[in-house]
Amino acid sequence: MKDTISVARAVSWRVLHTFFTNKSFLLPSVLFPLFFFTAFVGALSRISQVPGFDFPTGYTAFQFVFVLLQSAAFSGVFTGFGIARDFESGFMRRLMLAAPNRSGILLGYAVSSLARWLTVAAIVTVVALIARMNIDGNGVDLVGLYVLALLLNLAGTLWATGVAMRLRTQQAAPVMQMPVFLILFFAPVYVPLDLLKGWIHGVASVNPLTALLEAGRGFISGRPDLTLAAFAIAVGLILGFTLWAIRGLRRAEAAG
């Protein structure tokens, strides 16, 4: 256990040092969520006037929840990019040779991903508040919202880590990114589920991310909805992707 923690601490320190000292890593992580938030809220706020749009807290809060969850998932994906980069540069091979307990490598990346996302989430939240976002939920609701996003961050990190450990090349970036992008955007991003029509309604209805999004919007509006289902899905994703990531690590070890 001590070995695991020391490896995790070293890995996470290195990742965070690179993240905070290199603009090319820091800026996309921060700017992309802000940019989506700005573009969606700025361009689409009139959508809230469509008959049947029943989200009383306002369109800014409606989109804020999506952007928060999106930033959580994509912080995980960006961590996967870093792992792939470490494989290509040969650093990972040296790390595996040096680490007394390799599970600590996974833990280190997961912790660093969490710290990265917390930074991004803080900035996005401040910007949303400056944009006069309404919050109708109480403190407990907000804790629920951020914990849900945190769990999604962990799931995203484990997913991308599993892919990076298997493919071990930066060319795997679309494999990490595209499924996350699709699952996020096949949820009710712009309007509530009831206003979606046709095939997208069918897809969104069975998309597990829909429950997370609806629960998050329930938290911020002070009308919790699908809370248990959302947390159960998030925990299920984490358990599944933990197995996926550990098996990936074993494959990377076997590949030498």
Place this chain on the structure above:
Amino acid sequence: MTATALPQIATLGRRAVIRTARQPANVVFPLIFPMLLLAVNAGGLHSATKLPGFPTSSFLAFALAVPFVQGALLATINANVEFARDIQTGFLNRLALTPVRSLVLLFGQLGGLLTIALVQAVFYLVVGLAFGVRLESGIGGAALLLVLEALIALAFAAIGSWAALRTGSTEAVQGLFPVFFVFLFLSSMNMPRNLIQTDWFRWVATVNPVSYLIEAVRSLVIEGWNWEALGLGFAVAIGMSVIGFALAAHALWNRLERT
């Protein structure tokens, strides 16, 4: 342009096309990604068509203009990353030692990119038609749309080539990707400008040239022959092409001078 220049342009253009075609990710991603985004937006924003004053009852038709601009952007990035690689690997320097004229290098690069963008445009048009979109401007409109797409691709390609020539770095050209996308997302891509509620965003979309490119393509799909939108779209595309080409030619001149 001399008689010897045309075969040289064709050869360099063909090289650019073949090099792109040999990398499946560079072919598939610019075709599929805009279509996925179109599908997501058309499904998710269909209810926007119920807003009073929305110009069409089909959000798919409304949003079909976006892949044309987005595809041109993606093709530009991919092709100019390869162009930057030519500079990094010294290929451009070796080419400069041959009798090929410097502007031919640029025309060849842009010609290849134009071909790729046009193939993509035909694909987007076919997909749109297959999913029930009818061009209000008819067959003539489809032809004009392809001409406009060529100009849009030329505009972005010239700016991308300028970045490649000026920096000679694949990373720098890749760095243009988010910049271009900021322009795309801060435009009227998802909502007509007159229906954008947020004042500052409406202002940004109005001064953003990409809005006029999208609106020109969109007018051919949902309105027919809206000469004002078409005039503005062509003017912006031609203006950007001329400026981009002048910058790229100047950067090429400087780079070959250094060589």
